[in-house]
Amino acid sequence: MRLCVLGAGAVGSAVVELAAEHGHVVTAFADSESAVVDADGIDADAVLAKKQEDGVVGEADPEAVFDADYDVLVEATPTTLGDAEPGFSHVERALADDRDVVLANKGPVAERYADVRALEAESEGTVRFGATVGGALPILSTIEDVGPSRVSAVYGVLNGTANFVLSRMAAEGLDYEHVLAEAQDLGVAEADPTFDVDGTDTALKGVIVANVLSEGETEFTLDDADVEGIQELSGSMLDLAQEDGQTIRLIVEVADGAVRVGPRLVPGHGAVAPSGTENAVQIEADYCGRLGITGQGAGGPETASAVLTDVERLAD
């Protein structure tokens, strides 16, 4: 497949780097300022080096990528709330040209799911977004395989940063600010970790799951989620939980047409108390009971591999 990759952050860059290994060719690549287009495939190493050194991927205008020859648009620009722009317009343009779309950007499917599906219905193209929930973990693809109508609940940990902070607080008896500063030093938490710790990022993922489960009956956006963060938790609250064999994790619950995110008491060594930056999700489905998926979720190469898995599925 010929890929057009939008966004040159950790995920977009990793997709460019790993595409060839998966048998794909990147014919266009753009960040917010610049673009590079080559019908024979761009030189991934050279372009990524240029991005590192000069801060741009090429000399062309970002608009040029839409005129390139490509089969799949990979949308990996930063997630935005509300109108989900500019990601949404990128999806719109690719679908208008009957191209397929693979999203790493959560915005379009969390904030404008119905719009995306309506555009898809008008197009020859297909939209896939497995990378938006749990990165490399096969959460949406498992729901797809089981059948959304057979899934009664999805719950668990979907943010590695919040999970790292809480598992460190529990292990060391330290307070929130202290552990967060440590996480930032380690590069686990971003300079501005607001969306990770206030539950927004987790909620966006929960909303995407809810949209998939409702199969078009009800549209969910971030506004429909009940969201509480972990900023107010103290070390002594985690101690109290531990005395009872439990711990506290930032949990998303998608069930009965509702999305709730907040700190929850869970069994200390249970299925939804992963350690460090791991994610852990339980899917409850008719006949097959509870399915658990645990592992390293986010990260550039991890999410890029999920993107390339979606590209693979489109090729089939």
Added chain:
Amino acid sequence: MSEVHNDVQAYTLRLELVDEPGELLRSLQPIADHGGNLLSIFHERGNVTPRGYIPVEVDIEATPDRFDNIVEGLSDAGINVIQAGTERYSERLTIILSGHLIETDLSDTLTQIEATRNATVTDISLSAPAGSIDVSSARFQLAAESGSTEKVLAAMREIADEKDLQLVEPLTVGGRA
């Protein structure tokens, strides 16, 4: 108080019957005599106890005072009552509250929880590292009536909201209490 006593509640009776014809019917007679409403009978015919009795689980509805009469009537009739109504609080829930717990009157918080009537507090563990005037946290263990978890948690949210306390709920989605 009369209101409380007129409240019909569901109760579970666990009986052990002698393996003889007519015993099951005989055990139901006191329930009918004292105005209990039979909900279900689970007759474990193949599951004889080590002493040779047959366990039977009977769910009934009755007012609390009628229920007492039923248990008395069963004992009078020589029926072994193994458990009477103790199934009422069958779900264990743990919550953590944090904030100005002591300043907002911890004992009033407890009274409010008990006042929900669906739950009773079985254990409290308080952590006040900075003394009574600062923020403290407490873990509450609740025994909730079966099927009332959501109701109990909704009441907890209200109490926490009113007293400006932070509530950490247990994960209850997906049938795990």
